[in-house]
Every structure is written in structure tokens, then in C-alpha cells.
Amino acid sequence: MGNEYIFFDETIREQFVRFIAGHNIACSVRPDPMEGFIVELPEDLADDMEAVIEDKYEALLDAQRDLVNAAEEEDVADVMGVTVTLPDGQPCLVRLPAVYGRRLVELFTFEEIHALVTLIAHNANNPVEGPLCRK
Structure with missing residues (x-):
């Protein structure tokens, strides 16, 4: 075995x-x-x-x-926590509705979810003006 x-x-x-x-x-x-x-x-x-x-x-x-x-705890708090690294390096917990959390877990690894949410936090803190496609 x-x-x-x-x-x-x-x-x-x-x-x-x-x-x-x-x-x-x-x-x-x-x-x-x-x-x-x-x-x-x-x-x-x-x-x-x-x-x-x-x-x-x-x-x-x-x-x-x-x-x-x-x-x-679904009846108490229908959320999922995702750890995020903020642009200044500080860790933070982001609460997502469980319905979104379950869908994310079905498609991504936990490392990918962390990377995605960290990227969103970084871009929200450092917005880029203009179109997505640039030369």
C-alpha cells in the first residue's frame, strides 16, 4: 500500500x-x-x-x-474569507459571499484566488487611466 x-x-x-x-x-x-x-x-x-x-x-x-x-456556519454568516496582500505588503482578509467563494474554488486553486484578489487590490489602489489596449 x-x-x-x-x-x-x-x-x-x-x-x-x-x-x-x-x-x-x-x-x-x-x-x-x-x-x-x-x-x-x-x-x-x-x-x-x-x-x-x-x-x-x-x-x-x-x-x-x-x-x-x-x-x-452558512446560516450564521454566508461568507468566504480570502487573504489578500495589499500593495504595501500588509496582509488583509477580504470577505466574499459564499456563493462567489464556492464558484472560485471550483475553478481556481487557493493560490490562484489569493493572486487574483491581490492583483485586484493592487489595481484598485493604483488605477490606470485610459483604454486596456495601449502601445
């Missing part, structure tokens, strides 16, 4: 599988008998690659936890 990783959210599981495929590592996915999905990787991975995978898994677990917490 290889290294196993459990996921409860299908979208986050797919982000992990794409990350693994991006490193040319084969994996198998199967339903967990209790709940969720198991992603199994070969057991003969290099130590440095295992560390990279563990870091990614931990980040995705945090995201998965946030989704579960958001779902549990």
Missing part, C-alpha cells in the same frame, strides 16, 4: 490530483468506506517530493476545513 490522503470535498480532491499529475506522479482515487475519497500515491517517492506533497496536502486540508466551517 502507498501513501494515502483523504479528502471530503470533491473539488479540493481534484486540485490535489491535478497537483500530483503536474509532478508526473501516478495516483489512484477511490471512495472512502466512511465518507469522502482516498487518493493513493506510490510509496517509493523521494523524501523531498513527499515533503512538497505534504505541504500541499496541509494547505488543502486548511481549505477543506474552511469549507466545512463555512457550510456549518
Whole structure:
């Protein structure tokens, strides 16, 4: 048996599988008998690659936890928090309605969402006048 990783959210599981495929590592996915999905990787991975995978898994677990917490608190506060780095380097939390947050998570990784929102904050703070297309 290889290294196993459990996921409860299908979208986050797919982000992990794409990350693994991006490193040319084969994996198998199967339903967990209790709940969720198991992603199994070969057991003969290099130590440095295992560390990279563990870091990614931990980040995705945090995201998965946030989704579960958001779902549990949906009646209380239907929002998603996205960490943004402001142009001055200061971190900040931006609250998005959960409906938008869920759509973003379906299409982008959490790193891409952070980069997108940070870019929006930068451009809002430093607007460029004129048309989009310039020579």
C-alpha cells in the first residue's frame, strides 16, 4: 500500500490530483468506506517530493476545513474569507459571499484566488487611466 490522503470535498480532491499529475506522479482515487475519497500515491517517492506533497496536502486540508466551517456556519454568516496582500505588503482578509467563494474554488486553486484578489487590490489602489489596449 502507498501513501494515502483523504479528502471530503470533491473539488479540493481534484486540485490535489491535478497537483500530483503536474509532478508526473501516478495516483489512484477511490471512495472512502466512511465518507469522502482516498487518493493513493506510490510509496517509493523521494523524501523531498513527499515533503512538497505534504505541504500541499496541509494547505488543502486548511481549505477543506474552511469549507466545512463555512457550510456549518452558512446560516450564521454566508461568507468566504480570502487573504489578500495589499500593495504595501500588509496582509488583509477580504470577505466574499459564499456563493462567489464556492464558484472560485471550483475553478481556481487557493493560490490562484489569493493572486487574483491581490492583483485586484493592487489595481484598485493604483488605477490606470485610459483604454486596456495601449502601445
